[in-house]
Amino acid sequence: MDFLDQRLSNLFIDLQRSGLWEDEKAIADSVLLRSPAETYMAYTVRKSLGDMDLRAFYDEYFRPVRAREANYQTDPAHGPQEHIEALWPLLVRDADDPDLQSSRIALNRPYVVVGGRFQESYYWDTFFTLLGLIRAGRMSVVEDMLENFADAIERFGFVPNGFRTYYLSRSQPPFFWAMVRAAAKASPDPKAVMARYLPALEKEYRFWTASPRTYEGLARYWDAMDTPRIEMFATDLHWQAHAAKTPGLYRNLRAACESGWDFSSRWLADPDDLGSIRTTRIWPVDLNALLLCHETYLAEICTAVAPERAALYRETADWRAQALRERFYNPETGFFHDRLIDEDALSPVVSAAGLFPLFAGAATRTQAARCTETMQTRLLARYGLLSTDITSGQQWDAPNGWAPLQWIAIHGLRRYGYNAVAERIKSGWITACEDVFAETGKFVEKYNVLDDRAAGTGGEYELQDGFGWTNGVYLDLVLEGSAQSWLGEVALAAE
Template sequence: MKFSLNIDKTFRELLLQEDTDQDKKITKDDQGPKRFVLIDEKTKQEQVIAGTYYLSNLLQELAVLKESKMEMGEVDLARIQENPVDRISRKIKYDYWNELTRTIDKKGLAQILEDEKTNSDVPTLYVAATDKQGVSYFQDLEKELQNFKVAILPVNYSMEYVATLNNKPGILALALEQKIYSLQGVPFVVPGGRFNEMYGWDSYFIGIGLLIDNQLEKAMAIAENFKYQITHYGKILNANRSYYLTRTQPPLYSSLIVEIVKENVPNQEWLKSHLEAIILEYNTVWMELGNRLTETGLNRYKAEGVGMPFEVEPGHFDDVLAPYAKKYNMPIRAFEKEYLERKLVDADLDLYFVHDRSLRESGHDTTDRLINRCANLNSVDVNSFLYKYEKDIAYLIATYFGNTFQIGDVKCTSNEWEQKAAFRKEKINELCWNEAAGMYFDYDFVNQEQFPFEAATTFFPLWAGLCTENQAKKLVEVALPHFIKIGGITGSTKASSANVSKDEPQRQWDYPFGWAPHQMLLWEGLLKYNYLDKAQEMVYRWLWLITINAIEYNGTIPEKFDLEISSHKVFAEYGNVGTEFDYIAKEGFGWMNASYQYGLQILSAELKIKLGELIAPEDLF
């Protein structure tokens, strides 16, 4: 049934009555009567809308109608009374992915350049000199558009050169494709909120969500932009901004390609070009000894660049800088400025930031697992990802290229890649597996010992498929209970975080926070080792948390959750993206959206019904 309403009048009256804290949302925190009477302007029929969820749905539907600028409009009661699970999933599939999609071209540039990270009067787009087509296209565009500058990155630029860009930061160009009438940017999907660029490992999880929602072309576009970054920037970037040229992200490119070809192999040439890029990245980014490859035969995160990372806000490192400011008898802001500009150099502080930059490369920024030690660790996460690379490359060569793949004059076989994977598996189990704890720990190759910090990355080998059946059993039966809260698994255990000084900031990737990638990798690992009931439980816990949060807080789908209080109200070093909007959440958050769609694909029909009824996890498991 549809109700004909005066849009502005109904919108104002609803807010005046129900949005008592005036945050432009209707949430459980508001103290209104939670009961609003709709009156059809034509028939004068009345309909009572009661309860936070239904009232916030009404607000959202009215917000959409307001954008049409019409005085009168129709509200569909079916949308207001929609099952919350169906509503969240529908909005992700049909609205959020589109809202999060960007292109770097004439049509899409304004949305990319004019955001809160652009801190110069004339936004700059950097284009690699090796991208001849891009240089020509964007230089022509520079002449056409106002308030827009194009800068060309030199061939084989140094990290010292990259540091000079901090005085004039900008966005990095991505791939273009020829359409019928013009060149257009290859689309990518951003995480959301202030993250208005293409992020490395976020893009893999987003790609999984896109594939589930039948948006194969967008998932393939993500892969194209991965390939472009490897070709022109030498690595898959943390994100496509100038100050991220110094670091990569967790390697998940091969996993995305494998998921794409499960849906459809576009053609042999397409697959060949991506497999070449994956192997190039593997060899040049990850397997150069002394950089990200260590003497143990295992890998580490190891970002380039020197000194403080550019993207953090002033004051972020005050607890780190304070002793050095005192050492040099300087006010902390003055010291920070001198250090940033490299007018003052301190070897110990530089070493701290080697670890900090590497920690940011890991995607886990930040966690006490990696602070001031990241570059010394053969971490479980990166070696699980690289084991998966080796297995994926072997699989793709065996399945689609007759067991032999040639790049230029160099041939490799699927068996060679299986041997690489077998070696890595052996080394991970030798150095990182702890039988007594039933967990994998990062290996500190400098001090030649495990670093026994209990992190959710212990489940990544389960996802990668490198565990024995016994190891999987211990991870599920011994380790997993230490991480489980009502709404999913925490980034670390409470015990590990308890060992950290109370003076330290609360790290967002540690206890008690829960993140979508940790949940998704755990679910896939549980399924891979046939822990089907446990997978159902863990999926339900997380989807329940997302659903109840969206119901109580006007459709909010945040970046992360505090699992101790089952809330998006996070008090950690970087806040919580995806929670700031007026009237209607238009984009959710990239990997949180993906986790919802992926979880629904796994969840049984019976549990989906219970999820829609909001049955609490503690009443089921």
Template sequence: MKFVLNIDKTFRELLLQEDTDQDKKITKDDQGPKKFVLIDEKTKQEQVIAGTYYLSNLLQELAVLKEGKTEMGEVDLARIQENPVDRISRKIRDNYWNELTRTIDKKGLAQILEDEKTSNEVPTLYVAATDKKGVAYFQDLEKELQNFKLAILPINYSMEYVATLNTKPGILALALEQKVYSLQGVPFVVPGGRFNEMYGWDSYFIGVGLLIDNQLEKSMAIVENFKYQITHYGKILNANRSYYLTRTQPPLYSSLIIEIVKQKVPNQEWLKSHLDAIILEYNTVWMVLGNRLTETGLNRYKAEGSGMPFEVEPGHFDGILAPYAKKYNMPVRAFEKEYLERKLVDADLDLYFVHDRSLRESGHDTTDRLINRCANLNSVDVNSFLYKYEKDIAYLIATYFGNTFQIGDVRYTSNEWEQKAEFRKEKMNELCWNEAAGMYFDYDFVHQEQFPFEAATTFFPLWAGLCTENQAKKLVELALPHFIKTGGITGSTKASSANVSKDEPQRQWDYPFGWAPHQMLLWEGLLKYNYLDKAQEMVYRWLWLITINAVEYNGTIPEKFDLEISSHKVFAEYGNVGTEFDYIAKEGFGWMNASYQYGLQILSAELKIKLGELIAPDNLF
């Protein structure tokens, strides 16, 4: 049934009555009567809308109609009554992915350049000199639009050169493709609404969500941009901004390729170009001894560059900088500026920031597991990812290239990559596996000992498939219970976080916070080792949390949760993206969206029904 309403009038009256805290949302925290009467302007028929969930749905539907700028409009009561699981999934599929999609071209450049991270008076777009097509396209566009400055990165630029860009930061160009009438930017999907850059490991999880929602071309576009970054920037970047040229991200390129070829039989030339890029990245980014490869034979995160990371806000590192400011007899803010611009250099502080930059490269920014030690660790996460690379490359060569793959004069066999994976598995069992704890720990190769911080990354080997059946059993039966809260698994255990000084800030990747990638990798690992009932339980816990949060808080889909209180109300560094919006959540958050769609693929029909009944007692239509 549809009701004809005066949109502005109904919208104002609804907010006045129900949005008592005036945050432009209707949530469980509001103290209104939680009952609103709709009157059809034509028939004068009345309909009572009662309860937080239904009232917030009404607000959202009215917000969409208001964008049409018409006085009268129809509200579909079926949309207000919609099952919450169906509503969340539909909005992700039909709305959120599109809202998070960007292109770097004539059509999309204004949004990309004019955002809160752009500090130059005239926004700057950087394009690599090696991308001749891109250079020509953006030179013409600069003349036409005159609203940005084009800068060309020289061939074989140094990290010292990259440091000079900190005073003139900008966005980095991504791939272009020839359409019928013009070149257009290859699309990418950003993590959340305030972002306008493509993030490395976020993009893998987003790509999985896109494939589930039948957006194959957009998922394929992500890997095209991965390949472009390796070709022109030497690595898959932390994100495509100038100050991220020193950092890569967790290696998940091959995993997305595997997911794509499951859905579509690949074109041989397309697949070869990506396998070329994956092997190039493996060899040049990850397997250079002394950089990200260590003498143990295992890998670490190790960002290039020096000094303080450019992207943090003033004051973020005050606790670290204060002793050094005192050492140089300077106010902290003045010291920070001098140090950031590299006008003042301190070797001890530089070493701290080697670890900090590497921590940010890991994607876990930040966690006490990695602070002031990241570059000293053969971490479980990166070696699990690289084991999966080696297995994926072996699989692709065996399945699609007849067991041999040629790059220039180098001939690779699938067996060679299987051997690389087996070597890594043996070294991880030797250095990272702890039989007594039933967990994998990062190995500190400097001090030649395990660092016994209990982190959710201990489950990554389960996802990668490198565990024995005994190790999988211990991870599930001994380790997992230490991480489980009502709404999923925490980034670390409470015991590990309890050892951290109370003076330290609460790190967002540690206890009690829960993140979508940790859940998704755990689920896949549980399924891989046939822990089917446990997988159902863990999926339900996480989807329950997303659903109840959306039901009670106006459709909010946040970046992360506090699992101790089962809430998006997170009080930790960097806040919580996706929680600030007016009237209607338009994009959710990339990997949170993906986790919902992926979880629904796994969840049994019975549990889906149970999930759909999650409407708080006051929510009666």
């Protein structure tokens, strides 16, 4: 894969260092109007002649990526559902032109973007967005995205964080199994869907269960590179002096991006210091719960279409479920936590990630009961679920709540019969979405779940609207019938 930032060399660095762009991702995503070689040669010649107008040069040789939905004005007559229905066509893109000179990884089929600054598909965002697309009856886009992801797994061995070349060193929380399951449930021939994507599911499973992402038997987040992120290059350059004294700093920043929780006190030794990040030295409870789901679904598919392999996945699922119960649960807090690798001890952070073992069905009944109590005391807010109860200024901490974490918590609680508290999260979250929509005419990426009518704050960039996974989760929750767990009732785990 051709990395345009490498071919543009010093030009890319000078653009990033210029301070002319508020969002450095806009530089990384720009489309070249001429070849990289011609562009770089012109830049070298002009720079050798003395002072140059870098912005004018950019305007001559580049085209910025523009969000089609950015100027969309909500019809005052539209309620939230009508707004989302009108927005879907603006978030769906045609198949890419493979000859386009940019950092985009060309997709062969139509796809859905997140919105705002994120004008490409992202991995775990897509699953939650597809929940809404299925509710809206837009199955052709769902099928196209499954094919795009299966193509990516065949090509790269995994689904990239997002479909840009600079994301090819990492993935994101593995939800492809859930995408396949959702499509199979909505299909008239679910067995055919499962058989079609079994090879891709098995190949992706090998990616997550191989070194370095599996370390001493348990999964962790990782990144193949230990350099400044291309999409946040200027920001990361500020860490150079600290990185020189802190081996692996950039890899840990990147690994937090693979987690999707970029950034959170979950990954920090000091919750007030991003420089203390240690993502690769943590076994995340949510990642291991998702791999349990992956193993369980592989066993289900193989039972139907490849029975000779089903027992292997059942055994690995049983092992991982036991590991979650024994190594990630803290009886003192009554909650599931991340595990610190170097200390071989539980992290003290209470986060919404601790509800993933309920979603995966790994918790015992007693653990689920204690977990529900702790969640209500530490994380439950008026308008949904906090990501953590730590106010650090990072966007995956208090006071913010995020659509995917609400959905996982709701379905995890339902698996164990805690429907009333699941309904509290659901109704609070829907209220937050509808109140902010009433104020702004927008659905946004995160919400302040402590404050009525407040969008979320914090992070490395301005609050984005669009917004794929909020649209999807909102529609799925509003349009669902009876309150059922997405994965069905949990089998009784050993106490």
